[in-house]
Amino acid sequence: MPTSVCPIHGLRYDPAITAGCSRCHAASATAATTRRSFLAFGAVGVSLAAAGVAVAQRGTSPPPVPPASELTDIQFGMHHGVLFEPAGTPRTRPCPLIVLFDPAGDARGIVARYAPAARAHGWLAASCSDVRNGTPDEDDDRAMNELLSYVGARRRVDQRRVFSGGHSGGACGAYRFAIVSSASVAGAIVECGHMGPWREVGDRAIASSRFYLFTRLNDFNRPATRALQQAMAAKGCRVTEVEAPGGHAPMTSDQVDAALRWMEAV
Numbered sequence: 097m098p099t100s101v102c103p104i105h106g107l108r109y110d111p112a113i114t115a116g117c118s119r120c121h122a123a124s125a126t127a128a129t130t131r132r133s134f135l136a137f138g139a140v141g142v143s144l145a146a147a148g149v150a151v152a153q154r155g156t157s158p159p160p161v162p163p164a165s166e167l168t169d170i171q172f173g174m175h176h177g178v179l180f181e182p183a184g185t186p187r188t189r190p191c192p193l194i195v196l197f198d199p200a201g202d203a204r205g206i207v208a209r210y211a212p213a214a215r216a217h218g219w220l221a222a223s224c225s226d227v228r229n230g231t232p233d234e235d236d237d238r239a240m241n242e243l244l245s246y247v248g249a250r251r252r253v254d255q256r257r258v259f260s261g262g263h264s265g266g267a268c269g270a271y272r273f274a275i276v277s278s279a280s281v282a283g284a285i286v287e288c289g290h291m292g293p294w295r296e297v298g299d300r301a302i303a304s305s306r307f308y309l310f311t312r313l314n315d316f317n318r319p320a321t322r323a324l325q326q327a328m329a330a331k332g333c334r335v336t337e338v339e340a341p342g343g344h345a346p347m348t349s350d351q352v353d354a355a356l357r358w359m360e361a362v
Contacts, residue, residue: 195259197265
């Protein structure tokens with residue numbers, strides 16, 4: 097019988113058989129191709145990703161599961177997604193907002209992963225199920241801008257603190273969106289991302305944007321993340337790079353908390 101709980105997804109698994117839950121392995125498989133097939137890796141990359149998930153799990157506990165009242169399935173235009181609204185925060189209070197890009201379009205999963213830290217800081221978090229690796233950038237831009245409009249009509253949003261975020265291919269989509277939508281998005285949290293979108297739109301980055309880059313010591317995208325940090329710094333952006341043990345795995349709840357704190361402080 098499964099005896100462990102995944103700290104990233106909250107699913108049970110048997111550590112005698114596998115290094116992570118079914119969604120961890122799905123994420124590792126998804127990571128084998130980037131958002132635009134920019135990087136490819138074979139069995140070695142998959143092994144690193146699985147090992148990274150195992151390292152990330154050791155010594156951690158599952159993040160709190162958001163109450164059902166805080167996570168809402170939403171429809172905006174032709175799109176569907178999930179919205180996190182922190183319980184106890186008055187609807188009239190302007191809140192920071194982060195829109196999240198999941199590489200597999202798992203809006204509920206990524207919003208739930210950010211929810212404990214978002215609750216602690218009084219943030220709103222939302223994601224679109226129709227934005228994932230392989231969907232056209234222009235379609236993603238329209239969907240995420242519609243998501244921003246939907247949340248802004250429902251809640252008071254602090255327009256100075258609207259951000260994007262995501263993991264792997266979603267991280268690349270997140271920082272690309274922050275660059276091309278800099279009039280409304282102040283920056284991005286980039287988990288294990290690479291240089292692909294920067295080569296396409298990096299010349300449009302502005303110095304006032306802030307970027308929190310997260311990588312792991314055995315992440316196959318680590319060299320690209322470090323190169324991205326240098327490119328953003330050279331452009332004058334406010335950027336930091338944080339490294340943790342493990343491979344190509346998303347941030348844990350406490351790491352999300354540190355990222356939100358940095359975004360608020362800069």
